[in-house]
Amino acid sequence: MEQNCKIVGTKMYVYLMGEVDHHYVKEIKKEIDGKLGFYIIKELILDFTNVQFMDSAGIGLIMHGYQYMKNVLGSITCVGMSQRIKKSLAAAGVFTYISEEKQEKYQEEV
Amino acid sequence: MMEMMCVEFESKSENEAFARVVAAAFIARLNPTLDEVEDVKMAISEAVTNAIVHGYENDPSKKIFMRCSIENQTCQFRIMDQGVGIADIERAKEPLYSTKKDEERAGMGFTFMDTLMDDLQIYSQLGEGTTIIMTKTFSRG
Numbered sequence: 045m046e047q048n049c050k051i052v053g054t055k056m057y058v059y060l061m062g063e064v065d066h067h068y069v070k071e072i073k074k075e076i077d078g079k080l081g082f083y084i085i086k087e088l089i090l091d092f093t094n095v096q097f098m099d100s101a102g103i104g105l106i107m108h109g110y111q112y113m114k115n116v117l118g119s120i121t122c123v124g125m126s127q128r129i130k131k132s133l134a135a136a137g138v139f140t141y142i143s144e145e146k147q148e149k150y151q152e153e154v
Numbered sequence: 155m156m157e158m159m160c161v162e163f164e165s166k167s168e169n170e171a172f173a174r175v176v177a178a179a180f181i182a183r184l185n186p187t188l189d190e191v192e193d194v195k196m197a198i199s200e201a202v203t204n205a206i207v208h209g210y211e212n213d214p215s216k217k218i219f220m221r222c223s224i225e226n227q228t229c230q231f232r233i234m235d236q237g238v239g240i241a242d243i244e245r246a247k248e249p250l251y252s253t254k255k256d257e258e259r260a261g262m263g264f265t266f267m268d269t270l271m272d273d274l275q276i277y278s279q280l281g282e283g284t285t286i287i288m289t290k291t292f293s294r295g
Contacts, residue, residue, distance in 0.1 A: 066203040067167035097174075097192075099199040103260035111258065128192060135269065136249075136262050 048072060049079050054086040061094045064102040073105060086118040093124030102129070103136045110141060119143065157183075158223040165206045165216040165235070173220055173233075174198040180222050181229055184292040193270040194231070194290065200263040201233040201286045208253065209237025209284055228291045231271075236283035243276050 050057045058076060062068070079085070088109050092098070106122065113120045121143050125133070133139060159180055163169045174195040181194055202218060210216040219234040240246050246253075247268070252261035268274045273289040 063171055065167075065170045065199055066207065067170055070167060097195060097199075099196050099203070100260040100262040100266055101203065103262060104258050107260060108258040132196075132262075132266065135265070136260055 048075060051079065051083055051085070054084055055089060056080070056083070056085045056087070057089045057091060059091045059094065060102075063097040064092075064095050064105070065097070065099050066101040069101040069105045073108065076109070080112055085113075086116070088113050088118065088120045090120070090122045091124050092122060092126070092129055095124075095126070095129065098129050098132065100132075100136070103133065103138060106133070106138055106142060156223055156225045158221070160219065160221045162217050162219050164214055165210040165212075165218055166214045167203075167206060169218070170199050170202050170206070173202045173218075177220070177222060177231060181224070181292065184224065184227060184229065185294045186292045187294065190290070190292055194229075197267045197270045197288055198231060198233070200266050201231075201288070204263050204286075205233060205235035205237065205284070207259075208240075209235035211238065227293075228289060231286075231288045231290075233286045233288075234283065239280040239282055239284055240276070240278040241280060243278060247276070 048059050048061070050059070056079060058072070060072070090106065090109065106120070109120050123144070125144065161176055163172060177198045178191050178195050181191070205218045206212060216235070216237065221232040223230050245251055247264045249265045250261040252259045264274070267286070267288060271288040271290045275287040276284065277287070278284040
């Protein structure tokens with residue numbers, strides 16, 4: 045399978061691609077959970093730059109990451125989201141507990 | 155004059171993408187805006203995902219039916235399954251409510267269908283199946 049996760053120290057970057065629906069989330073969740081169980085991750089960064097479509101399964105994925113990171117006292121950040129994705133996240137009330145970073149800042153780190 | 159199309163496909167998660175692309179292609183004749191196309195794709199995706207995950211509980215041998223019809227600038231989308239049905243429709247429509255909480259689902263499916271489309275109707279019978287009827291009127295002619 046294509047490598048979608050990159051680990052730098054205690055940070056894990058997840059590069060989401062294409063259409064983030066229930067089918068896609070099922071697959072990538074396995075990969076993310078595998079890595080989270082194997083490495084010590086304190087910061088999870090979800091990159092939405094290359095996402096063309098997202099439905100509520102994507103929100104489920106963010107909530108899944110949030111739950112995990114909360115349990116290990118870590119943090120979760122979403123970057124590169126289109127207006128469309130932001131709108132649906134706002135509708136689901138996700139922004140009350142997820143931080144959304146400016147993409148520029150994050151690109152410096154990579 | 156009414157135009158109509160109907161597809162039947164297996165209850166597999168790969169078909170979520172198939173269903174929303176078919177619906178988007180069908181409404182192309184109405185010359186919709188990009189935003190309208192995205193609304194339809196998302197609503198169809200939610201409805202089909204519901205049928206697969208909840209209606210058929212991930213049983214790939216079952217079939218989902220999608221019927222779309224256009225009359226003037228209004229399109230009606232019908233997604234039917236012959237699955238378990240919904241016990242409490244009002245409850246299911248509540249934002250953030252999900253019967254499969256342990257799998258971290260957003261519980262936003264019906265909320266999105268409702269907000270993205272002009273009208274949403276849910277018909278369901280326990281053990282018989284569920285039919286979702288969504289209607290949307292498109293602006294450009």
